[in-house]
Amino acid sequence: MGNRQNVMIKGTKDGFILKLNDQCGYDVLKEELIEKLSVQYKALDDDHVISAKIEAGNRFLTEEQSEELKEIVRSQKSLIVEEIHSNVITIDEADQLIREREMSSIAGIVRSGQVIEVEGDFLLVGDVNPGGMIMAGGNIYILGTLKGIAHAGCYGNDEAVIVASQMLPSQLRISKHLNRAPDLENNNEQETHEMECAYIDESEQIVVDRLQVLRHVRPSITKYKGGM
Template sequence: MKKRQNVTIKGTKDGIVLHLDDSCSYYELKKELDEKLSENQRTQAESQLTPVKVDVGNRYLTDAQLEEIRDLIRQKKNLVVDKIESNVVTRAEVDKLKAENEVVTVARIIRSGQVLEVPGDLLLIGDVNPGGTVIAGGNIFIMGSLKGIAHAGVFGNDQAVITASSMKPSQLRISDCLNRAPDNAQNNEKREMECAYIDDNHQIIVDRLQVLINLRPNLTRLEGGH
């Protein structure tokens, strides 16, 4: 009977992919991984640096075990760990994902020197005064005047938007893009129901709120509906 392989090595144009069986014991897996990598190493050119992607399937690995796998790969000449992928999602990751997709509603005025930060979307019922700051991992919706600083998509979400009933910010930030007070916000010009978003040139644009219907259709998240 042919022995079952717990470790499969597949070469790609970007390096090698290691598929690790998720049903065998961790000890067996580590032992075979060491053997297979040693065999593979003898076929590699001495000067060739090879990125390694590891797929552990449905196996849960502790941080210590993940580090052991990384160390085992690093010990082999010219192998560099690119990433380790798993189908297992931890409770902490689920909670983080849930928080980042939740809309937090706050009814208050953000005064000068105050900072309000949420992991997901922010719905603020109130004003952001000059010197006040609101920060969100997702979108920022302000039912009031924005006269301070707003930073949406703080974790790198380029699709995040900022909306306000009255848009007169001292600074707008979305992801890593920054835009100071828009030019046409001078002379206390009244600006109602507007939005800010990143365009195709990676610039922050302030426009009518209605443009979001076409630009960000996924803003509408109705469960069981369309």
């Protein structure tokens, strides 16, 4: 009986989820997967392709095992594997996550033609001159004037933000979104030295606003648990 529960198949509106027991041996799991798929999908129309997602739980799958499971599912001509999800990551993946969550910082000026690129958050104590550029996988914080280009979330993070003591950029980029330099004519508000932030709003546009809105639009940006 326990053997029959090593693979559970659940139908959803988007296709099928194949839940794999993470407590049994891989060979036992593979045999049951082959058996259950051959029985369950024997009568399906080969011309109608259905997506399947594999959930491996706390089982680590090597690249070879992942490809083997995909091939087993693909052998049922009506199924295609869209994703394999596991709670276990490799050491390289863990190191990458750590780097993406780290804060890098520099005190100085980013000059014209200079490009600073980091994988996580970036703090600059200084200015970004016209022609200078900062690229960060996470958020960008500038304790100074931004006159050059800032690209936050450059690896595809739409939740990233850009903060500057004075926001006078030649260009703002967040993830794949781009915002050209604002029109500064007759805009005396730019002469104030109030810190500002840039983020992607619900309409998928980059907007620049007062820093105070940040805790409302990105409440997860701080880990402080006090009563602010």
